[in-house]
Amino acid sequence: MVSYMETLGSRAKAASREAVTFTTEEKNRGLLSVAEELCQNTNTILLENEKDIQAAEENGMKSALLDRLRLTKQRIQDMAKGLKEIAVLDDPVGEVLSMKNRPNGLRIGKRRVPIGVVGVIYESRPNVTADAFGLCFKTGNAVILRGGSDAINSNKAIVHAVKEGLRKEKLSQDLILLVEDTDRGTVYEMMKLHNYIDVLIPRGGAGLISSVVENSTVPVIETGTGNCHIYVDEWADLNMAVDIIENAKSQRMGVCNACESLVIHESVARQVIPMIVNRLKLHQVEIRGDEKACTFSEDITAAEEEDWGTEYLDAVISIRVVDSFEAAVEHINTYNTGHSEAIITENYKNALRFQDEIDAAAVYVNASTRFTDGFEFGFGAEIGISTQKLHARGPMGLEALTTYKYIIFGNGQIRE
Amino acid sequence: MVSYMETLGSRAKAASREAVTFTTEEKNRGLLSVAEELCQNTNTILLENEKDIQAAEENGMKSALLDRLRLTKQRIQDMAKGLKEIAVLDDPVGEVLSMKNRPNGLRIGKRRVPIGVVGVIYESRPNVTADAFGLCFKTGNAVILRGGSDAINSNKAIVHAVKEGLRKEKLSQDLILLVEDTDRGTVYEMMKLHNYIDVLIPRGGAGLISSVVENSTVPVIETGTGNCHIYVDEWADLNMAVDIIENAKSQRMGVCNACESLVIHESVARQVIPMIVNRLKLHQVEIRGDEKACTFSEDITAAEEEDWGTEYLDAVISIRVVDSFEAAVEHINTYNTGHSEAIITENYKNALRFQDEIDAAAVYVNASTRFTDGFEFGFGAEIGISTQKLHARGPMGLEALTTYKYIIFGNGQIRE
Numbered sequence: 001m002v003s004y005m006e007t008l009g010s011r012a013k014a015a016s017r018e019a020v021t022f023t024t025e026e027k028n029r030g031l032l033s034v035a036e037e038l039c040q041n042t043n044t045i046l047l048e049n050e051k052d053i054q055a056a057e058e059n060g061m062k063s064a065l066l067d068r069l070r071l072t073k074q075r076i077q078d079m080a081k082g083l084k085e086i087a088v089l090d091d092p093v094g095e096v097l098s099m100k101n102r103p104n105g106l107r108i109g110k111r112r113v114p115i116g117v118v119g120v121i122y123e124s125r126p127n128v129t130a131d132a133f134g135l136c137f138k139t140g141n142a143v144i145l146r147g148g149s150d151a152i153n154s155n156k157a158i159v160h161a162v163k164e165g166l167r168k169e170k171l172s173q174d175l176i177l178l179v180e181d182t183d184r185g186t187v188y189e190m191m192k193l194h195n196y197i198d199v200l201i202p203r204g205g206a207g208l209i210s211s212v213v214e215n216s217t218v219p220v221i222e223t224g225t226g227n228c229h230i231y232v233d234e235w236a237d238l239n240m241a242v243d244i245i246e247n248a249k250s251q252r253m254g255v256c257n258a259c260e261s262l263v264i265h266e267s268v269a270r271q272v273i274p275m276i277v278n279r280l281k282l283h284q285v286e287i288r289g290d291e292k293a294c295t296f297s298e299d300i301t302a303a304e305e306e307d308w309g310t311e312y313l314d315a316v317i318s319i320r321v322v323d324s325f326e327a328a329v330e331h332i333n334t335y336n337t338g339h340s341e342a343i344i345t346e347n348y349k350n351a352l353r354f355q356d357e358i359d360a361a362a363v364y365v366n367a368s369t370r371f372t373d374g375f376e377f378g379f380g381a382e383i384g385i386s387t388q389k390l391h392a393r394g395p396m397g398l399e400a401l402t403t404y405k406y407i408i409f410g411n412g413q414i415r416e
Numbered sequence: 417m418v419s420y421m422e423t424l425g426s427r428a429k430a431a432s433r434e435a436v437t438f439t440t441e442e443k444n445r446g447l448l449s450v451a452e453e454l455c456q457n458t459n460t461i462l463l464e465n466e467k468d469i470q471a472a473e474e475n476g477m478k479s480a481l482l483d484r485l486r487l488t489k490q491r492i493q494d495m496a497k498g499l500k501e502i503a504v505l506d507d508p509v510g511e512v513l514s515m516k517n518r519p520n521g522l523r524i525g526k527r528r529v530p531i532g533v534v535g536v537i538y539e540s541r542p543n544v545t546a547d548a549f550g551l552c553f554k555t556g557n558a559v560i561l562r563g564g565s566d567a568i569n570s571n572k573a574i575v576h577a578v579k580e581g582l583r584k585e586k587l588s589q590d591l592i593l594l595v596e597d598t599d600r601g602t603v604y605e606m607m608k609l610h611n612y613i614d615v616l617i618p619r620g621g622a623g624l625i626s627s628v629v630e631n632s633t634v635p636v637i638e639t640g641t642g643n644c645h646i647y648v649d650e651w652a653d654l655n656m657a658v659d660i661i662e663n664a665k666s667q668r669m670g671v672c673n674a675c676e677s678l679v680i681h682e683s684v685a686r687q688v689i690p691m692i693v694n695r696l697k698l699h700q701v702e703i704r705g706d707e708k709a710c711t712f713s714e715d716i717t718a719a720e721e722e723d724w725g726t727e728y729l730d731a732v733i734s735i736r737v738v739d740s741f742e743a744a745v746e747h748i749n750t751y752n753t754g755h756s757e758a759i760i761t762e763n764y765k766n767a768l769r770f771q772d773e774i775d776a777a778a779v780y781v782n783a784s785t786r787f788t789d790g791f792e793f794g795f796g797a798e799i800g801i802s803t804q805k806l807h808a809r810g811p812m813g814l815e816a817l818t819t820y821k822y823i824i825f826g827n828g829q830i831r832e
Binding site: 115194247409 | 433516653772830
């Protein structure tokens with residue numbers, strides 16, 4: 001007996017085989033057609049979304065989550081706009097990254113190709129449905145989407161519109177497949193579908209991500225957890241430090257590249273900590289510090305050990321005072337999640353050492369951690385920010401959704 | 417309580433932090449020092465290996481496996497030579513793959529860096545111990561090695577010599593850590609050590625690899641399974657086809673890039689199948705074919721369904737006759753393991769289509785599949801041949817043991 005999920009897997013695999021032969025022009029036409037259908041289907045999508053909203057309200061969903069779930073005409077137009085923007089991006093597929101002649105005359109090239117079938121497991125943000133499709137489709141992949149059960153009606157309506165857009169361009173509708181059975185069991189089955197799914201990308205909270213990492217036999221790309229630090233070095237421009245810290249903490253609190261913890265060299269702590277405290281008070285940020293930090297301001301409460309490892313995603317920040325550059329690096333490498341880390345310094349050697357020694361996707365000198373983002377890095381839309389080291393690290397744009405194959409041109413070569 | 421494996425993990429992580437700062441010169445000196453120590457310790461290593469051999473003989477180990485386990489003076493010299501060859505290879509670490517200025521003045525570079533801690537799980541080939549160390553060390557990684565229990569004395573002696581070589585160059589001896597407790601439980605614990613180990617590479621048979629894929633929460637790179645096909649197209653040069661098939665099947669039978677299955681276009685089947693059969697008979701190769709193939713030679717026995725998916729690693733090959741190019745692609749994409757696939761054709765369009773449509777790490781036109789190998793591709797020594805699509809595909813040389821980080825140079829930038 002072939003299960004529901006295996007059927008989806010096998011349909012996606014077949015569709016992905018077709019997609020490897022699409023030209024960039026075909027893919028761009030597909031994206032524009034889908035964008036058009038999303039706009040055409042606005043009313044249906046809104047009606048279906050309303051069902052999800054009502055059910056969520058009845059289940060007592062919190063307003064912040066309700067807001068993520070809710071679609072509006074504007075949000076649907078933004079989805080369509082997102083797809084049009086992806087159509088404009090360069091197509092990475094087909095690029096030959098290198099090609100060499102071997103002594104025996106073999107010509108060996110390394111060509112960028114689609115991954116095949118991408119699985120995305122996410123929570124109740126229906127806009128991910130269109131975004132993830134757009135990025136996977138532009139790179140010649142099929143996508144299997146498993147969104148939260150709270151958003152199932154919205155997701156079905158969006159996927160229906162996407163399929164309609166594909167159909168009108170005579171492209172396989174199996175390039176997007178929604179797991180409509182949102183039973184918990186289907187997620188676990190999806191995580192074991194390594195014969196069909198080439199990579200699984202979880203998008204959501206830490207709980208979702210660790211469950212996927214623990215259970216999946218499909219290769220996973222971990223995304224999104226950011227316990228980001230800013231280290232104010234002995235040689236920092238203190239005014240710059242305060243401006244950057246304010247930005248990194250308060251410009252948007254609930255995002256993965258927001259700053260969650262400060263590390264301050266003790267030689268500048270007495271001067272800079274009160275400046276930081278005053279600035280962050282403007283944004284109602286609660287500050288938790290180690291023993292030394294607390295001695296520099298009455299507005300700092302004592303941090304517990306678990307504070308150092310916490311991604312608050314909220315108006316809270318921790319402060320640790322260290323007696324050396326080395327201690328700062330040690331602290332950050334112990335507690336960071338491999339996302340974005342910054343040093344504020346005017347010292348040449350420390351700037352370079354920080355970039356060498358800190359183990360993270362993005363290591364900044366004298367800039368806000370908030371820049372770790374596909375658009376800010378110039379890649380365009382992203383499917384997530386990878387915090388692991390294999391395959392892709394940092395913002396994952398189109399290239400992260402490709403792999404390569406070796407293409408070898410011979411004329412009868414055999415191995416001696 | 418910190419477990420034995422966690423202690424190893426934490427020591428490896430600490431050593432890997434030191435290794436990111438090593439210069440190429442330091443690493444090359446380390447490799448030469450270790451090579452020297454291996455030679456100096458030849459007698460001890462041989463004595464310890466003899467213990468393993470005796471125990472294996474008492475346990476009735478087969479002679480082919482005994483041969484893999486056995487070390488000789490020559491084999492130890494070859495290990496040392498391998499390390500010297502790695503010293504000569506270009507160091508990929510530190511290369512800035514791209515660097516761009518953003519409109520706000522941020523300079524964002526993508527720099528190649530070590531992965532961190534590499535775990536290798538392998539069977540009873542003690543030479544893997546030195547090879548894996550050499551590749552990981554050259555790329556600034558620490559390595560945790562878990563070899564087969566049959567080789568434990570040999571591995572201890574080799575690791576002792578490696579550590580001695582590191583010590584003499586004042587480099588951390590924790591850059592190589594051997595799991596000395598070869599209890600089955602330590603392997604499973606190793607597979608769950610994702611807080612310390614950044615990537616796990618299993619090297620061995622299909623059973624070992626699938627057990628690691630099923631159980632590991634550490635990202636895994638699958639290696640080595642090769643159900644490789646050669647497709648003889650309607651437009652093939654048949655003499656070339658027979659030469660290449662002979663080479664790919666018989667030049668070395670037990671290796672992952674050997675050819676295991678032939679797909680023949682029916683318009684040339686009558687002519688080429690007897691030629692192939694005659695040539696392969698010279699090497700005592702058993703041939704199993706589908707119904708059509710059997711009609712062209714009495715030396716072909718009937719293949720079962722399971723033959724199409726079998727990597728024989730032996731003097732056996734299967735033959736399938738197809739009625740079109742498309743059917744050949746379909747057959748190969750259904751049964752191949754993503755390793756190496758070849759077409760023999762003089763037809764331009766079919767050659768390019770085959771390279772486009774076949775999903776495998778290495779896709780050949782008119783050459784033997786036996787070339788999929790780090791040395792043949794010009795990368796030097798390899799840590800394995802990846803058959804998955806994430807991170808690294810095909811022969812994995814030094815670059816596959818690196819990741820990248822974004823290094824960002826600012827002068828006070830904050831996000832609007």
